Amino acid sequence: MEGFTLERGEVLRARMLVDGEWVSGSGGLIEVDNPANEEVIATIPDATAEDAIAALEAAQRAQPAWAALPAVKRGEAVFALAREVEARAEELARIITLEQGKPIGQARGEVGAVSMFLRHAAGRARQIEGDIVASDNPDEEVQIRRHPHGVVLALTAWNYPAALCARKLGPALVTGNTFVLLAHEITPLSGMFICALAEKAGIPRGVVNVVTGRGAVVGQAMVESPLSDLVTMTGSTRAGKQIYRTGAETMKVVRLELGGKAPFIVMEDADIDKAVEAAVVARYTNCGQICTCNERMYLHEAIAAEFLDKFVAKSKALSIGDPMGDPDMGPKVSRVEVDKIAEMVGAAEGEGAEVLLPGGPLSEGAYDKGYWYSPTVLRVKDNASTLVQNEVFGPVVPALTVSSFEEAATLANDSAYGLSAYVFTRDFRRIARTPYAMKFGEIYLNRANGEQVQGFHTGWKESGLGGEDGKYGFDGYLRKQTTYLNWG
Structure with missing residues (x-):
């Protein structure tokens, strides 16, 4: 699976990335077809809830050591991932076109966006900032720090499978979170390819994981689980509302970019x-x-x-x-x-x-x-x-x-x-x-x-909450902590 390619006429037997290993899971298989000719181009694991929880557990184990690295080191790893993507840009563009159907020129543009999202996030590594605020009390200051949430669960839509993965992956990693991608079952291969390149970029095992399968099964299980700390989802308003309801049970942070009109x-x-x-x-x-x-x-x-x-x-x-x-x-x-x-x-x-x-x-x-x-x-x-x-x-x-x-x-x-x-x-x-x-x-x-x-892509009303990109989107992958420091 590592560094996979996909040629016309080939049926790729794809697997999931969990704790640095490419695994088949314990469920059946889902066929991925080419929308231009209906030919099956790949099969992916139809993961079970148990498979999904294993990915979250791997991400949770890897998170403390990843967060302990200086932010600039995490940024360097994401820069390295961007270089890996750029080195294999045409291959990724072909995969996008084969699984999603967009014209190859537009697919190349999407790969350019992947690189841009990763590089922009990596460049913000030295901009994770806090505040020191004057206290009302003598011999005291109020410190406000930013910390990673922990395990980020990313659910991506089928229309821009590579760009949406990178849009979430870059800031999640640079801010010290670990990452579990639920690749959409219609277009899973682009995100899987990017995560395979994360291995080549030297990102430690367990920091990036990929699960495939049905959202109603594996997505539901991972949103319900207390192991996922932040859910970032791009998709339909219907699915977003379900995630919002499910996440409320564990008071999970949820960021939703939903439908538009x-x-x-x-x-x-x-x-x-x-x-x-x-x-x-x-x-x-x-x-x-x-x-x-x-x-x-x-x-x-x-x-x-x-x-x-x-x-x-x-x-x-x-x-x-x-x-x-x-x-x-x-x-x-x-x-x-x-x-x-x-x-x-x-x-x-x-x-x-x-x-x-x-x-x-x-x-x-x-x-x-x-x-x-x-x-x-x-x-x-x-x-x-x-x-x-x-x-x-x-x-x-x-x-x-x-x-x-x-x-x-x-x-x-x-x-x-x-x-x-x-x-x-x-x-x-x-x-x-x-x-x-x-x-x-x-x-x-x-x-x-x-x-x-550098902007901020966000929806109002039933188009979602939270948002992506720029300093505001980056800040969404961090949570705040206040310390009242008294030295008297």
């Missing part, structure tokens, strides 16, 4: 061509499988017709095909996802939505195998539409016409989600008001999506 607002004074280009990128990158994607468009009535004409034309022109050939769009990740989206579009049409670009599932010719869905654009009647209120997570987008920025902001906020939002306008007053008018954790003004490592 990003509004894309375009005002009459916007640069229309720039807005159209951003809307296309923000809707169709990774086949629309990004939590910050353009999920619903609110277009000022003065420019709606022009915008939609251009948007539909660009959507229709996108290439769809074998992701190894680097088209604009690859397949959806699974048949379940294709069927879910088709059902949502059908419901919207039943509600009276006007179809502007009739895309939908593809299943003939070059698409007779795999999970394909072509761009679909609809004009909906009102904000209560199925497509406006529910996360699509695919290449389908509804549009509504508005008469003012105030109306657009009100409709955008009328959602259970609050992750990301887009606003295109050149009116400075609107630009200045946007952060106050929009109830979202992340706002893109006059640009497409793509958060940066």
